[in-house]
Amino acid sequence: MKKLISLLVSAALAVTSVFALAGCSGTKGSGNEASNFKVGAIYINSQNDTAGYTYAHHHGITEAMKKVGLDPAKDLYIVDNVPEDDEKVKQAIDQLAGNGCNIIFGISFGYLNAMDEKAKEYPDIIFSHATGYLSNDKNFNNYFGRIYQARYLAGIAAGYKSLALGNNNIGYVSAWGTEYAETCSGINAFAMGCMAVNPDANVNVYEIYTWGDQEKERQAAELLIDTYGCCVIAQHCDSAQPQIVANEKGVYGCGYNSDMTKEAPNAHLAAPVWNWDAYYATAMKAAMTNPATFMTEVGNYYEGLNAGLVDVSALSANCEPETKEAVEIAKKMMVNGEWDVFSGVKLSFSGAAGSVTVTKADADLLKDDGSVIVAAGGASVDDGVIQGSMDYYVKGVTQVNK
């Protein structure tokens, strides 16, 4: 009897599936032939998130699709919540390839191996991988941006605030520290932005050792304010908790990823943000025009303020009056390629609102242990250092929980 029952479960399941199949057979495939270009995306979280990393990419992809004349409701195929597990990523790619996607974006670093392998298996599909370092010369590129430039600008805003408050201690809640170039280059650029305004500024980093944990982010911000007396809290982590804490405790802050003024109306100054649609539109256009020339047209993509890929959010009313001019000056210098953050030339801003001036001076770029990274007057470090091998803090940065 038991066996019978269990066979019945199976039979019932099978029968239902046949019913459902019959129900659909009339509508299958509708809409698929309408447009011929399809976009595939593999997300680490859900496309229905309302903030954070996946949200930023999904927003970028859908905006870019509208720009290039595609319909995100019809031409976009998504496999979401894909962990950094080669087998699951490969299955996701097979799904997207099977649905006829012409370009597949993978947004998380751990998709590296699978995308590399599958790019060889599907030579007709363009594979595009964020934050990675692998590529080939036919159909597989990587893309990321100079977010450190936007962090430098946020640093300027923080520097003016600390100057105005007469408090040199600035806090920074960071997912990781010197383990990842992505985090420490951001911390360094932010600190250099602060010091361009307030040469005595000291950036106190609290590392939470995870990419996202709201409770830890909150505690770190509380500690930086209560114990280290920080007057501005910057962050490299997923949620707005550090800004909310700054708001509660009556200090100031710089968010990340999105304009966090709405979460912390009395505290937030300006946040470094990504405009991923700048890249996605470029990539889609190139793939739609001629996939064969994708790697020569787009190639490995690493752009910054110049391409509009990164920026600072609108400066809030909490900013000091000088901030706007200084940020615009620095931004202009980076956009036209006249100056970049990690070089042997130091910027200093001076003057009151309405007459802010910048001075360029040759100066050694120093590590926190005093050794020289770039000699005075030297050119910027290689992009490879900023993206991959940077594993130190510059002078002026202290990690409080090492």
Added chain:
Amino acid sequence: MRKYHLVRRADSQLRRTLIFYAAGILISLAIGAVILACLGINPFEYYGRMFTIGLVGNRYGYKSIEGLLKIFVPLLITSLALSLSFKMRFWNIGGEGEFLIGAICASCIAFNSTGMPNFVTIVLMCLAAMISSGIIGIAIAALKVRFNTNETLMTLMINYIMLYVIRYIGDTKAPWNFFLREDSERPIFGSFPESAVMGGIPLGKFTLLWSVLIAIILTVIVYIYLKYTKHGYEISVVGDSSATAKYAGMSVGKIVLRTMFISSALIGLAAALTVSSAGTISDTITNDVGWTGIIVAWLSKLSVPAVFVTSILIAVLQYGCQAAATQYPAIDVNYADLLQGIILFSILVADFAANFKIVRKEDANNA
């Protein structure tokens, strides 16, 4: 003062059971359909894609079948293994942990197998995984036999211990750590050398992995083992009553140790086959089979042929849910998981309703 009473139905009718199951599934699909309709999606179209695992209009349909089989094989073997221990009333809920230790040990061999013959490597991987998982299983069984510890707690804890072990391996960049990709600044699991990747029988473009054949053969062996051997009989006697078994002169401790070893070793084998066909390892390599396997085993009432069929259906459900979600940008995996949960829950309720009825107290007295 209870007014209502649960009474086991005296008879177990085939027709009634069938109707209850069908009703359960239809209700769950109807709930899902309401949500889909609210999102502006045609539920019939969605379910059609789901139950055909997205094969309709798929350019690489054969890859979907390969993907489905990769989900099916570990689920089948793990469910069989769990059924073995459940039959003995040994609550082995450590499938995840036993799977992971097997996967780790098999990967140790795989990552160091460059240049070795493919067949030898895979056999070694299977042996390493079976022995390591088997030892964990037998250790927990020994604690139970010797000190009467609670096997549910012990096996549950093993899951978390092993999960953190593999996370540690995956997050730690160090010279000893051959699991990771060497050229990467960030820690990331590497891929196995060719020698450790499982092949199969090519049927046109489709490749039938050896692991599928192994899983089918194993099903037959486990069926025969439980049904026609002395060991199989002993397992069911211990499960019914260990006192009876003792009275009949069986060495209960030995039977528990032996069965737990076989059960865990089978899970280890599933792990070796999985990592070998994936060509890599990760902390999500189990695909939750240690948990899903428990559901499969109980839905099948621990019957081997039913485990086989139920594993196929659950694999189709899992794969189909994801395949359908891919085709709708508004639908994410959370919906797919929700629907799976509703369907499984409804089946369990239907099963309960088919075997029990609720009666008013007076009626119960009159009956």
